[in-house]
Amino acid sequence: MKIFKNIGNKQGMYRIGFTVCILIMSLIVVSLTENSNQTQTQHADVDNSKPVINSGINDDDIDKIVSNMQPNENLIQHVESKPFIFEEADDTSFAPPVCGKILKQFSDNLPLYSKTMDDWRIHVGVDILCPLGTDVFSAADGLVADIGYDMNFGNYITVESNQFSCRYASVEANELITTGTKVSMGQKLGTLADSCVSEICDEPHLHFEMKKDGLHVDPSEYILFE
Helix, strand or coil: CHHHHHHHCHHHHHHHHHHHHHHHHHHHHHHHHHHHHHHHHHHHHHHHHCCCCCCCCCHHHHHHHHHHCCCCHHHHHHHHCCCCCCCCCCCCCCCCCCCCCEEECCEEEEEEEECCCCEEEEECCEEEECCCCCEEECCCCEEEEEEEEECCCEEEEEEEECCEEEEEECEEECCCCCCCCEECCCCEEEEECCCCHHHCCCCCEEEEEEEECCEEECHHHCCCCC
């Protein structure tokens, strides 16, 4: 062969060496190409396998889990047998003693002007507009504790209801209403008069006071007036 004939001279040796180098480089390139393809194939296999997760839970296990999540009937019956009930601190109910708008609001710390006395003073009740002779009714169930006369507010009736007491000023008591009489909410106590000397210059009205545990409170916090 021609290759072997050229072995005897230097030029032939160079050619042989050059050919061997070319063959070796070709083999290296082929080898690197194959390794790269294998690596890409492995990565592709790994990516495709990500969504597939074997949790080890079969359909029977899922049914057991769902059945255990069902509500406990005994527990439900126990809870429903004891419903939550809101208990008020005081069960006393109130209603307006007369129908009318508020002429003067309750004010136990800020003095209000008095036309009759021509001065500024606190007002521990509410004045409810209504004509003379208007029927005055009990604002709550209770017991008539006192019927009397006051220099400032004239004839009055006091009714006690649990921890509350209500005072109706400038009222002529009904003949059937006496001290110790039990009254119901809405029961007539008497009629409005003009005996409230300290407020005689104001329009006719009922002066109505409320106390809770012996202290004056704003009736508007317990009764819805017009």
